[in-house]
Amino acid sequence: MAELVILGSSGWMPQDGMQTTSLALRTGDDLVLFDLGSGVARLRREPLRSLLPADDREIHVFLSHLHFDHLIGLTFISGLWQNPTVVHVPPAVGEVSGPEVLDALFGGPFYSHPFSELVPAISRVPVGPGEWPAGRVTVKAWGQDHPGGSLAYRVGDWFAFMTDTRDKPDAAEFARGVQVLVHEAWSYDEDAPRPLARRRAATVPPPRWRGWPSRQAPASCCSATSRRTARTITSGC
Numbered sequence: 001m002a003e004l005v006i007l008g009s010s011g012w013m014p015q016d017g018m019q020t021t022s023l024a025l026r027t028g029d030d031l032v033l034f035d036l037g038s039g040v041a042r043l044r045r046e047p048l049r050s051l052l053p054a055d056d057r058e059i060h061v062f063l064s065h066l067h068f069d070h071l072i073g074l075t076f077i078s079g080l081w082q083n084p085t086v087v088h089v090p091p092a093v094g095e096v097s098g099p100e101v102l103d104a105l106f107g108g109p110f111y112s113h114p115f116s117e118l119v120p121a122i123s124r125v126p127v128g129p130g131e132w133p134a135g136r137v138t139v140k141a142w143g144q145d146h147p148g149g150s151l152a153y154r155v156g157d158w159f160a161f162m163t164d165t166r167d168k169p170d171a172a173e174f175a176r177g178v179q180v181l182v183h184e185a186w187s188y189d190e191d192a193p194r195p196l197a198r199r200r201a202a203t204v205p206p207p208r209w210r211g212w213p214s215r216q217a218p219a220s221c222c223s224a225t226s227r228r229t230a231r232t233i234t235s236g237c
């Protein structure tokens, strides 16, 4: 049995009761989180707190990219769990690696503790396109089109998570055949980037986005963004 909970799916900032992106995948004893937006704070209270595994079980976190709305929840985790934690960090821009960016963000002046002290046993490892083990789960990563880059993730034929991305011709192939597709896309009326205030998160890709995976890749459940409350999807996989 696998359980997927959408803890947050708002892009950019929390608004109208929606939290920024974080997904929890619980399979057996394993908890794998995808992005740590503000939605991860929902693990503080029941019933979602019961998603946390036993204290000695490792929790894996896969970040899609390093924009604040997808990682602000890293600053919450000492208040959420004490489990051993592995954070899979995508590449950063330019010469600085993703793990180095995290080191720079924690400790003064941005936070009162260094990354290594967020919980008693925490590590950060680089992640890029390919397949990565996380407990008994194998996570497949694929590069998307986003300023600075972002990674889409897929777990078997169970689910795919594609956030913060624009059209990319082979995006549909990455998600093809999954049971659940969680897809967040930014809408532009034209190809040229627009000021932030004129962007909007899309709940349903408009027809002109012919390459969007949620239109091209058959999935028995396509979950769009902007949920106000945590949403649970279960499967017998």
Ligand SMILES: [Zn+2]
Pocket: 065, 067, 146, 164
């Ligand atoms: Zn982003």
